[in-house]
Amino acid sequence: MTFSWQKGHGTENDFVLLPDHDGTVHGDLDPSFVAALCHRRRGIGADGVLRVIRSSAAGVTSEAEWFMDYRNADGSISEMCGNGVRVFARHLLDEKLVDTDRFAVATRDGDKLVSVGADGQIAVDMGAFSIGGYSEVRTSEGLAVTAREVHTGNPHAVAFVDDVEQAGTLLTEPRFDREVYPEGVNIEFVARRGPGHVRMRVHERGSGETRSCGTGACAVGIATALADGDTARPTEYRIDVPGGTVHVTLDENDHVVLTGPAEIVARGEMEWMA
Numbered sequence: 630m631t632f633s634w635q636k637g638h639g640t641e642n643d644f645v646l647l648p649d650h651d652g653t654v655h656g657d658l659d660p661s662f663v664a665a666l667c668h669r670r671r672g673i674g675a676d677g678v679l680r681v682i683r684s685s686a687a688g689v690t691s692e693a694e695w696f697m698d699y700r701n702a703d704g705s706i707s708e709m710c711g712n713g714v715r716v717f718a719r720h721l722l723d724e725k726l727v728d729t730d731r732f733a734v735a736t737r738d739g740d741k742l743v744s745v746g747a748d749g750q751i752a753v754d755m756g757a758f759s760i761g762g763y764s765e766v767r768t769s770e771g772l773a774v775t776a777r778e779v780h781t782g783n784p785h786a787v788a789f790v791d792d793v794e795q796a797g798t799l800l801t802e803p804r805f806d807r808e809v810y811p812e813g814v815n816i817e818f819v820a821r822r823g824p825g826h827v828r829m830r831v832h833e834r835g836s837g838e839t840r841s842c843g844t845g846a847c848a849v850g851i852a853t854a855l856a857d858g859d860t861a862r863p864t865e866y867r868i869d870v871p872g873g874t875v876h877v878t879l880d881e882n883d884h885v886v887l888t889g890p891a892e893i894v895a896r897g898e899m900e901w902m903a
């Protein structure tokens with residue numbers, strides 16, 4: 630099977646992009662194929678796949694022409710990917726599939742408005758968010774922490790710690806309360822670095838520990854504002870992740886806006902032989 634592909638990343642959260650404009654190349658996008666592509670030893674290696682497909686071809690009702698069909702590295706589907714949408718936007722711009730630097734991208738969590746800055750950074754209005762209560766997360770190495778439930782299109786548990794290295798290796802998924810998160814959860818460990826500035830590590834549902842998570846950074850910004858009693862709008866947080874830095878703004882409409890880099894690093898035709 631031969632098809633075109635690209636590789637990109639946003640703060641080292643990396644993705645295989647599969648252009649499939651009319652949905653004729655990859656059909657239903659088999660989860661085992663996604664998992665094989667993402668495998669770091671037997672495949673190309675990535676935290677997830679972004680299929681680039683027209684909303685109409687994906688059966689999505691949207692004003693936005695392009696739908697980000699996001700899959701986790703294990704082949705599972707998630708509603709949203711914050712770093713992915715920036716990489717997706719970079720691809721649309723590079724391939725001249727959009728002709729303006731402000732446009733919407735359709736996702737399973739609705740349309741996201743993307744704006745490209747003069748510095749090349751990409752800002753995404755991730756829309757409204759919701760906040761839940763507290764429950765415990767526990768790493769396999771025995772760290773037990775109370776985490777705040779935050780939904781930024783997908784589910785997150787945000788746990789404040791003194792030092793993110795306390796989370797240990799994160800080689801296995803921390804335990805969490807399945808009654809609170811029946812669909813699974815992305816878990817962020819967050820440590821403060823200064824006013825409006827935190828550091829985080831994340832264990833992603835369906836992908837394991839990644840070098841960055843955009844929706845996770847948004848959840849962390851929201852949980853930090855709540856913990857600080859910061860009700861000013863707009864208010865901005867700098868979030869350091871192992872793969873770089875992103876900025877999260879809570880704006881006057883109580884939307885969360887994610888700003889960060891996005892880069893395409895390779896493209897080509899592939900003959901998949903596995």
Ligand SMILES: N[C@@H](CCC[C@H](N)C(=O)O)C(=O)O
Pocket residue numbers: 642701706707708709710711712713783784815833834835836839841842843844845
């Ligand atoms: N890395 C992403 C989040 C991807 C989805 C997540 N693993 C889930 O299952 O919800 C991001 O940048 O937001």
